[in-house]
Amino acid sequence: MNFKYIISIFIFILYINLIDGAKELTPFIYGDRISMECKDNEGNWKLGPICLNQKQELSVYYGRDAPLYCGIYIDEKELNRIKDVLNRNSSWECRIPISSESNTDDIYIPLSIQLWGYPQDDHLDITTHYNFIFHVEKGIIIGATLYPVKDKFQDVRKGAVFTIHGAIKWFNGGSHVELNDSLKLIKDNTNDFLNNLDYWIVILWIVLSMFTSLILFSLIYKYKLKPNLIRKYLKND
Incomplete structure (x- = not known):
């Protein structure tokens, strides 16, 4: 390969790196x-x-x-x-x-x-x-x-x-x-988001608690209360 060609490529790469570096x-x-x-x-x-x-x-x-x-x-x-x-x-x-x-x-x-x-x-x-x-x-x-x-x-x-x-x-x-007003706005928006997030977390917790309670009640009824009731009525008969 031509030596001058290699040098030209090297200089070009160095130039590109300098341009990229200037942006940083x-x-x-x-x-x-x-x-x-x-x-x-x-x-x-x-x-x-x-x-x-x-x-x-x-x-x-x-x-x-x-x-x-x-x-x-x-x-x-x-x-x-x-x-x-x-x-x-x-x-x-x-x-x-x-x-x-x-x-x-x-x-x-x-x-x-x-x-x-x-x-x-x-x-x-x-x-x-x-x-x-x-x-x-x-x-x-x-x-x-x-x-x-x-x-x-x-x-x-x-x-x-x-x-x-x-x-x-x-x-x-x-x-x-003003820059400080912009920073305050970001902070206020973040606080609003966190406050809303807290609200929805509470709602989600309530829904999950109700859903979990319903499942537990259904399981207790199916495997505990219902068999007991069936046995009770069969015995009476």
């Missing part, structure tokens, strides 16, 4: 910690932004609706970067993984921090309210966004701690049905 994603489970990555000033992906209160990068927990709170220290580089974002000269590019892990290169959903504010001569006025929204399906994140909501504006300057707050919400699929 490990879903998140409730409570899994999901870290956010953002590009630094040099364009490299790093964990962040770093929240001073938690002393770690901005993170969420899969399926867990919770308040969002993060205090970000503003040095000179960060101040200049935020000023560029507010002036729409650049974007604050971030990303999150769509699954817990995969057997190929990690797959991410792009996400940008949409800041709302106004540059001033010696500081920046930025709103502090931001909502973090996720859409998930069977443990896989299929969409995410972080957007500002009109609230108090903070005076942000070099050396300050820019504090953002808001809500983290999880939705089922591409809808706006």
Whole structure:
């Protein structure tokens, strides 16, 4: 057999395996910690932004609706970067993984921090309210966004701690049905099923008990009471 032909087949099989492997994603489970990555000033992906209160990068927990709170220290580089974002000269590019892990290169959903504010001569006025929204399906994140909501504006300057707050919400699929409501509905339906199952088990037990009692009575009558009655009447005759 031609050696090149064998090599071609081997490469083709390897390619097919890679394609199949790319489809195998490990879903998140409730409570899994999901870290956010953002590009630094040099364009490299790093964990962040770093929240001073938690002393770690901005993170969420899969399926867990919770308040969002993060205090970000503003040095000179960060101040200049935020000023560029507010002036729409650049974007604050971030990303999150769509699954817990995969057997190929990690797959991410792009996400940008949409800041709302106004540059001033010696500081920046930025709103502090931001909502973090996720859409998930069977443990896989299929969409995410972080957007500002009109609230108090903070005076942000070099050396300050820019504090953002808001809500983290999880939705089922591409809808706006809350994930926790979906889980509650499944739980309620399961409880209803179990309650109905208990009801029918009781009914079945009653029917079986009556049927068993009837059979026992018939056997007792046939083999005990009936012969005794026959003997009694024959004796009287």
